[in-house]
Amino acid sequence: MQTLARAEAVAAGRAVPAATVRHTHLGERPVVLVPLTTAGEAGAPLGAMVGTDRDEPTLLVVPQPLDRELRFGFFAGLASVLLPVLAEYADDTEVEPATRNREETELCADAPQIVVPNTAALEYVRLVGRSTRFLRTVEDPDAPHPVPVPVPLLGRWLTHYAERARTPGSALLLALTSVLTRHWTTGQSAMEDQHLGALLAWIDPPAGLDGPAGAARAQTGRGPDGLLLSPPAGPATDPVFDNRVLAPALTRYDRARAAGDGPATAGAEAEVRRLVASQLRPTWDDVWRGLDLLRALPEGGHVAERWKRDRWSFTGHRDRVRAGEPPQPKRDDAVTAAQKLAGRETAQARLMAQEALDDPLAMAARRLGGEAFAGTVTGVEMAYSEGRRPMPRPLVTLATPDLPQAEPGAKAYRAVPGARSAQTAALVSVLPLDAGGAEDGAGEGPGPAWSVTVRLTGGMGSGRTPKEGSVPEPGAAVAFTLFEHDPRGGPALPEAELTPWTHGGPPGAATGAPGPADSPDPVTPEDYL
């Protein structure tokens, strides 16, 4: 399907829709964060635009990225923008009623959403979180390089957001290119789709250009000054910009600072700020344009349910911070890692199922893959289960163009309007439809080719006659899936203190020397080269 869509996009000269609804939650006031880093120095920020107001971004710039003090100042600036937003949402709560497994709980009414341009920027957020959450602050008299007080807290939040972003279907921290490519398919490669400017040119070509031309202009078009018309969305910068423009400006700043010339330093700093802003602003505007494009799509039916899980995640971390728990550890222990993986696998299965149920295009892919089938009911034959209390087990036959890839007896599921859970059924038989039936659909795509019979096994109430509306009538259009609609997680894992011997025993129980990953690298002669 993707390959076909890409070919169609190439033929049409612009992106084709890959979804009929929006599968991602978009907050009312997302925080957009566009970071830039310094070439050649991993993790050293050069600047960022951040904020919730598209017309008034907060610009943060490090005039000399190699200066540690200035770098901490940047993190403090980022914290002063983000932490108030986080605090605001953290205090706005509602009460979640008690359920069978849970007492009445407080849940944040909404959670702040952070949007970055691409996955590289998302990785950078993770890196900033990792590098700042353990830093010691000015409150600690022994810290050799103290940082402003809110920085480690910022690191903890960014770490939480970046970690949550690994859960399929979560929307706390979004990489815009990933969201856009979920909803549109372009005629370029997945690698090229990581370029936000080019991706937007395919989806919404600029006036007078088609997708490929717009993308080419966004990727390589340079103005008379040799700079890219559309600067890269970061976090890496354009080398030409670095060499021709930024480096001289940084040199001027260094020189003025070394000379102790206050006004000249301020002037040079303003110049660096102007230059960095010139690189950030186009991406900033692109991010908002991408969000506008996404907002034009109607929200999918299950998006709110997934966002609620994000709100739980946000609330959970808020509680951990308030309870004074230490920052997230450097590495997950065995139980945490297994828990996270299991949770993400469930989330992935749930996301796939929900997207298919919300979106006929997503369902089409599953139908093509033989994981679902849809068609018209051709016959209903009432039958009952054997046993002391016979239950209705009607046989439903439908004519469908889809060939389900499953053996008879396989479980099938059907979404019934108004029902809380999917109706279960068992596949009985799959027979080729005789040629006579197929002619009805001739001319308008492939007609039904298979006659599939299923036995409904649930969702019909507990009486001897099925609940009204729970058994489809002949002529009704129905769709069955061979995947569960609401997959559940597996069994609980042992407590961390009960980590078995096969996995090294409980964490912290020093069974011997610390693992190789915990001890610093030995000093070798090469270290002194």
Add this chain to the structure above:
Amino acid sequence: MTQSAQPAARPEPPSAGLPDPGGFDPAAAAARATEAILADTLRGTARGVVVDSPPGAGKSTLVVRAARELAAAGEPLMIVAQTNAQVDDLADRLATADPELPVGRLHGSDSPPDPALRRHPSIAASTSVAELRDRPVVIATAAKWAYVRDTEPWRHAIVDEAYQMRSDALLQVAGLFERALFVGDPGQLDPFSVVGAEQWAGLSWDPSASAVVTLLAHNPDLPQHRLPVSWRLPATAAPLVSRAFYPYTPFCSGTGPGERRLAFGVKGDGGGLDRVLDEAAESGWGLLELPPRHTPRTDPEAVRAVARLVRRLLERGGTTWSAPGPGPAPLTASRIAVGTAHRDQAAAVRAALAEAGVDGVAVDTANRLQGREFDVTVVLHPLSGRPDATAFHLETGRLCVLASRHRHACLVVCRAGVPELLDEHPSSEPVRLGVTVKFPDGWEANHAVLAHLAEHRIRWTL
């Protein structure tokens, strides 16, 4: 296939320990290995024993024997297998080998055991472990064991197919036993996860790694054994499979050259299909090479070629002689399997076979053929017709599973040009700190197999 396609700096597998075919008694070697394993399991002091078993080396036999001896010693035993089919198969073998031994078959409420097990009065099935606790042997899937809570740990456990078990699955069940025998085939498909797990790569408890990798990372001193003889693979196949997939732990075939024979009642008509069948009957391997072409995954020509090959195989009335078994046996559809890389390919082959009027041949993906055995296999090569070679298609285990299911002959259907494709796609998986590099890599194993198959190649056009 030229020598130049081989990587220049190919590490030479050590020849030490390679069984000498002349004057070597495979049965005695296998018996020695088994005795050593049982000694460590029954009387050893280590908490775990790891057994590496190449394809068809009598892994199940070992599990049954160890289970019986542990039960005889009065040690309560739990057995962990990975799928319900494996559990049913093991329970069946246990009950057949020892009808007096009470076996508990623990199962989920959604997955009742195979009705065929009812013929064994010694097997009791239940969804509740409490009802089975008094039985000397209780057997279930890892997924079912993970739900077992609040019970006294078992003295012993046997973990079957441990290399296909994920580390997090072991984490869930390891609290249930004190000591365990881990048995598995390191050459088969690794466990996988549908979501990325790179963030834990390099950690000794990476939840997506194989259970044995985690176990050995934390307990490097555990005794490790291996079974040295493959009873399934014929003398024609064991050397290639051993060299290509187990370069550092060689094994040999339990049968000598010529002891296994395959012959056809109907003489070949000289066509391509018959020539490749004759070649495979003669040498154990046959490559049916279609003209080079980039195709969709369900390459219609290749699928038709597979179906016609299988039909011809049945039409010609094959007979097999399996030493040391008695007399000849007819080669029936149930003794033939078709292996593919993808599920849609398997579905396409199934449909083509149904159209050709062939019934009863097992058609499945490598993942699902793992652990099964047939007389003749027909393999649709994972790289056939592909424009690229991804990590999925290059995975060593996939090819190893497909090339090691047969007792007599393996027929491969493939489009020409795969060696060139391999050369254009050297493996480029990132190297991660702390992760043990697995040898051999799929790229090299693919080349080794193709080089061997090239000697048994018949070109054919539909």
